[in-house]
C-alpha cells in the first residue's frame with residue numbers, strides 16, 4: 193500500500209497544508225513581520241493545551257471512579273464537580289477563577305488559572321466518557337474475573353480499564369479538540385495566546401480579514417494534528433483487539 | 440468575616456440588572472438555536488442529496504467550523520462583514536456566529552438521523568416515482584427528526600452555556616453585565632457567581648428534560664459529549 | 666462436596682430457585698438439563714457466588730459458602746470468606762468471557778500471578794502446560810479475537826483450571842459453537858473428567874454427552890429438580906410426564 197494513501201498521512205498532509213497556507217497568506221499580505229508574534233502566541237496556546245490535557249487526563253478517571261465506586265460522600269463530591277463544570281461554560285469558569293479567587297486571597301498566575309479552569313472543564317466531560325467506557329465493558333468480563341477470584345480493584349485495573357481505554361480514545365479526540373478551541377478564551381484573561389496576538393495584530397495593521405483567516409487556518413491545522421495523534425493512538429491500542437465472538 | 444466574602448445587600452442591588460440581562464441571554468439562545476436548526480438541516484441535506492461538489496464543500500465547511508474556536512468565528516463575522524459593506528450590530532453578529540457554529544454540530548445529528556432511516560424507504564419512494572425533494576420532505580425527514588431530538592436538545596444546552604462569549608463583542612448579556620457591575624464596584628464575586636449559578640441551574644434543568652425526553656423516546660444512546 | 670440446602674433465589678417477584686436441595690459427592694459429574702428459564706444458570710452462578718441467594722445455605726467441602734460461622738449461627742459471608750471459598754471453584758461460561766486484551770497465555774497467567782501470587786516464570790510454565798493439555802500449545806500468543814470459538818472455549822477451560830479448583834462449573838459451554846467445534850471442547854472436558862479428581866457440574870443441551878459422561882442427571886423445571894437419577898437410567902426410562910415431554914422435544918429438535 194502506498195504510504196501516502198493511508199488516511200493518517202492525509203491528515204498530516206492536510207495539517208501541513210493549513211500551516212503552509214497560513215504562512216503564504218501572511219507573506220502575500222505583508223504580514224510576514226507578524227509571524228514571530230504569531231508563533232509566540234502558538235507557543236502559549238500549546239502550553240495551555242498541554243497543561244489542560246494533563247489536568248483533564250488525571251482528573252477524569254479519578255472523578256469517574258469516585259462516581260462509580262466511591263462511598264456516598266465521595267460519590268456526591270464527584271457528581272458535584274462533574275455537574276458544576278458541565279453545567280456552566282469554560283468562559284464562566286475562567287472568569288470565576290480569575291476574578292473571584294482573589295477575593296478569597298488566592299491570586300494565581302493567569303496561566304495557572306487558564307490551565308486549571310480548562311483542564312477541570314474538559315476533565316468533567318472526560319469523567320463521563322471514562323464512566324461510559326467502564327460501563328460499556330461487558331458484564332461477563334467482571335464475572336470471569338470474579339470466577340478467577342480477582343478482587344474488585346484488580347479486575348478494574350487489569351481487566352476493565354485496559355479495555356475501557358480503547359473504547360474512549362475517539363471521544364477523547366473530540367474532547368481535546370474542544371479543549372483546543374477553548375484555549376482561545378484565555379486571551380480574555382490577558383494571556384497572549386494565538387487569539388490574543390491576532391487581536392493585537394489586527395489593531396496594529398487593521399488587516400482584519402487576513403489576520404483572522406491566518407489564525408483560523410492555524411487552529412484548523414492544530415485540530416488536524418490532534419485528530420492525527422488520536423487516530424494513531426487508536427490504531428496502536430486496538431492492535432489484536434478486534435472484538436471476537438462473545439469476548 | 441463572611442460579610443466581606445459575600446454581600447447580600449450588594450446582591451439585591453445588582454439583581455435587577457442581571458435579570459434584565461438574562462432576557463438578552465435567552466433571546467440570543469433562542470434565535471441562535473433556531474438558526475442552528477435551519478443551517479444544520481441545510482448542511483445535512485446538502486451533504487446527503489446534493490451534487491458531488493456541494494457535498495465536498497459542505498463536509499469541508501462543517502469540518503472547519505467544528506474544529507476552530509467560536510471566538511475567532513465571532514470576530515470574523517463582527518469585524519469582517521463591514522468590509523463587505525454589511526455592518527452587523529453586535530447581537531446580530533453574535534446570533535449568526537452561534538447559529539453557524541452549532542448548525543455545524545446539528546448537521547451531524549441530522550445526518551445520523553437521516554442515515555438511520557432504512558434504505559428501503561428511499562427505494563419505496565423511487566418505486567412510487569416521488570421526486571427526491573418530496574421524498575426528503577414527506578417520507579424521510581418525518582422519520583429522521585424525532586429520534587434526533589434529544590441530541591439536538593443537548594446542543595441547545597451547549598449553545599445556551601456558550602452565550603457568555605458574546606460579551607467579548609460587548610453584547611449586554613449576563614456575563615458582560617456582570618463584568619461591568621464588577622468593574623464599577625470592584626466586587627466581582629457576587630455578580631459572577633450569580634451568573635454561574637444561573638447557568639448551572641438552567642443547564643441542569645434542561646439536561647434533566649433532555650434525559651426525560653430520551654427515556655420517552657426509548658433510547659439512551661443518542662448522547663453526545665458536548 | 667457441594668450441598669444446596671433449601672436455596673431460594675428471587676428476582677423481584679419471580680422465584681427462580683425455589684427451596685432447592687441438591688447434594689453432590691466428591692468427584693461426581695452432574696449434568697443439569699431443563700427448559701429455558703428453569704434456573705439452570707442460576708444454580709451455577711449462585712455456586713460461583715456471582716449472584717447472592719435470598720434464602721438457604723450453600724455448603725462446599727463441609728464449609729458454608731454463602732455464609733460464615735459466627736458463634737453458633739451463620740451470618741452472611743464477607744469478602745474475605747468468599748475469596749477463600751471461591752478458590753475451590755472454577756467456572757467456564759457460555760460466551761467464554763476471555764479477556765480480549767490479553768493473549769491466550771496471559772489470560773491463563775493473570776489469576777496465577779495476581780491471585781495466587783506465583784512468580785511470573787512459574788505462572789507462565791503452568792499456563793503453558795494447561796494450554797498444551799487443551800491442545801493449544803501453538804496458539805498461546807494469539808489474542809482471543811484471532812481464535813475460533815472452540816479454541817477460545819478451550820482457553821477458557823485452561824484458564825479456569827489454572828487455579829486448580831476442586832469443583833468445575835460449565836454453563837452451556839458448547840451452545841455458542843458449531844457442532845464440529847463443539848466436539849473438540851467436549852473432548853477436552855471428557856479428558857478432564859478422566860484424568861483429574863474433579864467434581865463437575867454442567868448445564869448442557871447435549872443429551873448424548875450427558876448420558877455418556879455424567880454420573881447423574883438433574884432435570885430442572887421452574888426452579889426445582891423435577892426428576893433426577895443415574896444418567897443411563899434417566900434417559901432410558903424417564904418417569905415424569907414433564908421429563909418425557911422435554912426429552913421428546915429435545916430429541917426431535919436434533
Ligand SMILES: Nc1ncnc2c1ncn2[C@@H]1O[C@H](COP(=O)(O)OP(=O)(O)OP(=O)(O)O)[C@@H](O)[C@H]1O
Pocket residue numbers: 676681699700701702703704705706707708
Ligand atoms: N439478572 C436478572 N434479572 C431478572 N431476572 C433474571 C435475571 N437473570 C435471570 N433471570 C430470570 O431467572 C430465570 C432463570 O434464569 P436462568 O438463566 O437460570 O435460566 P436457564 O435455565 O439457564 O435458561 P437457559 O436455558 O435459557 O439458559 C429466568 O426466568 C430469567 O428470566
Ligand SMILES: [Mg+2]
Pocket residue numbers: 705706707837
Ligand atoms: Mg442459562
